[in-house]
Amino acid sequence: MTIKLFTLLMQAALYTLGISIVSIVIGFAIAILLSAAMLSGKGIYIAPARLFISFFRGVPLLVQLLLIYTLLPVIGINVPSIVAAIIGLSLCTAAYQAENLRGGFDAVPKGLVEAADVTGFNPRQTFFRIRVPIALRLTFPALVNEAIMILKSSSLVSVVGIIELTKMAQDLSSSTYLPIPIFASAGAIYLVINWAIALVAGRVERSLPKVTA
Amino acid sequence: MSLPAIAIHSLVKRFGETTVLQDIDLEIPEGKVSCLIGPSGSGKSTLLRCLAFLEEPTSGMITIKGEALGFFENAGGKRERLPPAQIRTVRSKTGMVFQQFNLWPHMTALGNVAEALKTVRKVPKAEAEARAMAQLKKVGLENRAGHYPSQLSGGQQQRVAIARALALEPKIMLFDEPTSALDPELTGEVLNVMRDLAAEGMTMVVVTHEIGFAATVGQQISFLDHGRLLFSGPPTEIFAKPRHPRLDQFLDTYLDRGASMLA
Ligand SMILES: Nc1ncnc2c1ncn2[C@@H]1O[C@H](COP(=O)(O)OP(=O)(O)O)[C@@H](O)[C@H]1O
Ligand SMILES: [Mg+2]
Numbered sequence: 427m428t429i430k431l432f433t434l435l436m437q438a439a440l441y442t443l444g445i446s447i448v449s450i451v452i453g454f455a456i457a458i459l460l461s462a463a464m465l466s467g468k469g470i471y472i473a474p475a476r477l478f479i480s481f482f483r484g485v486p487l488l489v490q491l492l493l494i495y496t497l498l499p500v501i502g503i504n505v506p507s508i509v510a511a512i513i514g515l516s517l518c519t520a521a522y523q524a525e526n527l528r529g530g531f532d533a534v535p536k537g538l539v540e541a542a543d544v545t546g547f548n549p550r551q552t553f554f555r556i557r558v559p560i561a562l563r564l565t566f567p568a569l570v571n572e573a574i575m576i577l578k579s580s581s582l583v584s585v586v587g588i589i590e591l592t593k594m595a596q597d598l599s600s601s602t603y604l605p606i607p608i609f610a611s612a613g614a615i616y617l618v619i620n621w622a623i624a625l626v627a628g629r630v631e632r633s634l635p636k637v638t639a
Numbered sequence: 640m641s642l643p644a645i646a647i648h649s650l651v652k653r654f655g656e657t658t659v660l661q662d663i664d665l666e667i668p669e670g671k672v673s674c675l676i677g678p679s680g681s682g683k684s685t686l687l688r689c690l691a692f693l694e695e696p697t698s699g700m701i702t703i704k705g706e707a708l709g710f711f712e713n714a715g716g717k718r719e720r721l722p723p724a725q726i727r728t729v730r731s732k733t734g735m736v737f738q739q740f741n742l743w744p745h746m747t748a749l750g751n752v753a754e755a756l757k758t759v760r761k762v763p764k765a766e767a768e769a770r771a772m773a774q775l776k777k778v779g780l781e782n783r784a785g786h787y788p789s790q791l792s793g794g795q796q797q798r799v800a801i802a803r804a805l806a807l808e809p810k811i812m813l814f815d816e817p818t819s820a821l822d823p824e825l826t827g828e829v830l831n832v833m834r835d836l837a838a839e840g841m842t843m844v845v846v847t848h849e850i851g852f853a854a855t856v857g858q859q860i861s862f863l864d865h866g867r868l869l870f871s872g873p874p875t876e877i878f879a880k881p882r883h884p885r886l887d888q889f890l891d892t893y894l895d896r897g898a899s900m901l902a
Contacts, residue, residue, distance in 0.1 A: 537741035541800075544691050544735040545755035545807060546727045555758055559745045635787040637744040 431598055432611060438594030439615045445590065446577040449512050453519035453576070454569075460524035461531055461561070462553060475524070482521035488582050490514050495586040511583035519576045526568040530561030563637045570627040574620050591615060642705050644669045644811050644842040645690060650699035652685055652866075659685045661866045663699070667811070667844055667859070672837045674853040675846045677863035678889055683846040684738075686863065687815050690844065691735045692726060703732050704810060731759075734804030738816040740796040742788040748775060748799045749784040752806045760807070774802035778832050794825030798832055805836075812836065814845040850893060854878055862886055 463475035482490065491514040498505055505513075534557050542552040562569070581592035589597065595612035599605035645667035652660040660682045667673045675683045688694040690701060692709050698718070701708040706729050710718045721729075742751050752771035756762040762770070775781045778798040788796050797817055804812060814833070818826040830852055837843060837856050847853055853860055854874050861871035864885050870877070877886065 535741070537737055537739050538743055540693050541735075541737065541741040541743070541803075543693065544730065544733070545803070546731045546759040547755070548723070548727070551758050555754065556743060560743075563745060635745055636789040638789070 435611055438591045442580050442591040446580045449515035450573050452516040453523055456520035457523035461527050479521045479524055482518050487518050487579055491586055507587040510586050511588050522572050526565045527561050530565035533564050534560045560637050563634050566631055646702045648700040651697045653697045659866050663868050670840045670842055671858040672843045672856050673859040674857035675861050681863040682866040683863050684815050687813050687846050691813055692730055703729050733811045733813055734809035735813045736800050736804055736817050738819050740800045742796055744788050747785050752803045755807055774806050778802045793821045794828045797829045811842045816846050
């Protein structure tokens with residue numbers, strides 16, 4: 427195990443981290459849209475949101491990625507594989523985040539929404555100023571879990587040709603015949619990243635004001 | 640004769656099959672404290688919530704300062720819903736204080752009071768916060784501005800909730816049992832804030848079990864029983880003997896509860 431090999435792994439880890447963070451952020455934005463649709467009380471918004479969520483939770487991520495990667499060119503959209511990877515991960519995590527958030531939105535006390543109604547908030551203002559921040563705090567640990575899951579699942583994007591941490595480790599191990607130190611290093615890098623996420627998330631969570639449901 | 644602050648005409652409210660309010664007719668006078676009393680389940684909260692348009696009346700009309708709330712009667716005498724923006728405008732004439740305070744837990748006391756100014760009224764942040772601070776001062780909590788609701792006592796939370804409602808400068812304040820969720824030793828601070836508000840001439844509608852408050856601060860007492868408004872009038876009349884038998888009965892159980900607490 428040389429410095430050079432380790433540097434290559436670390437560079438691939440940056441890919442893993444970058445793709446994951448971008449996907450989690452995009453996925454969160456989509457999850458908020460899905461939540462707004464689910465809370466709208468209107469069938470024309472609820473039905474597609476439900477369909478989206480059940481599809482992306484019901485189909486394996488690997489299949490989703492392959493589908494997106496092969497489908498997009500067929501309908502005339504040519505995107506670099508990294509974009510396909512980010513689309514796949516984002517849509518998948520959006521469905522899970524929306525499902526997590528749903529519990530939080532359901533737990534926002536009705537009285538807090540009524541307090542906004544009587545002070546003249548329109549539904550959009552109530553959603554962004556009251557419902558979202560409270561639902562977010564109530565589901566924060568679940569969302570952090572989901573972030574960690576996505577980071578680990580991001581190893582699957584190698585099927586669309588991205589050389590992220592896991593794929594790099596595989597390639598290096600077959601070219602150097604040093605599988606054990608290389609996979610052990612890759613595992614350690616995942617572990618350290620996830621520890622760091624958990625540590626920061628714990629800090630953030632403790633600093634947030636209490637919003638007991 | 641000036642316009643009543645609120646006029647309620649033939650108000651009926653049903654939840655499914657159950658009729659919770661039956662044919663309520665009541666005028667809330669301008670600049671006075673109007674107290675709604677009555678047994679638990681008699682429909683007091685529902686009536687107040689209709690005034691805040693948190694419940695939609697099944698039939699009947701409510702006008703706030705002469706303006707129709709939620710619905711209006713068209714030329715053909717049919718009831719029609721007003722557009723949401725107009726409903727919000729009429730609603731903004733009232734402020735509401737809830738039994739459970741309902742402060743937004745993710746905002747500080749100052750944040751709670753400033754929020755609607757910023758979000759709804761589009762007042763710049765610095766000015767909104769200055770105005771919010773003035774309201775907190777009024778309820779004696781300027782030194783708790785940076786506290787979150789979870790860091791405040793029940794009495795303090797309710798005072799912040801009053802400040803929050805006052806920040807939008809409503810013409811009418813609605814209170815739903817504002818002291819019922821409080822430990823007995825904390826009710827005084829909230830009632831004092833309400834007395835100050837009454838002394839300033841605020842029109843107030845107060846659902847309360849604080850008979851002492853109703854008798855001393857209230858200028859109109861309305862008694863609800865099984866969804867009907869049995870009677871309404873000045874406290875000197877209502878509480879003077881001989882009293883309406885239902886009121887007597889209600890006061891007896893009320894005093895019994897107080898007495899049993901002492902035993
Ligand atoms: N959302 C609702 N759905 C069905 N019934 C309700 C609802 N809200 C209130 N009620 C019923 O209406 C009656 C009056 O309730 P409420 O106005 O809360 O009385 P009060 O405030 O005088 O105690 C009660 O019987 C209650 O169960
Ligand atoms: Mg009630």
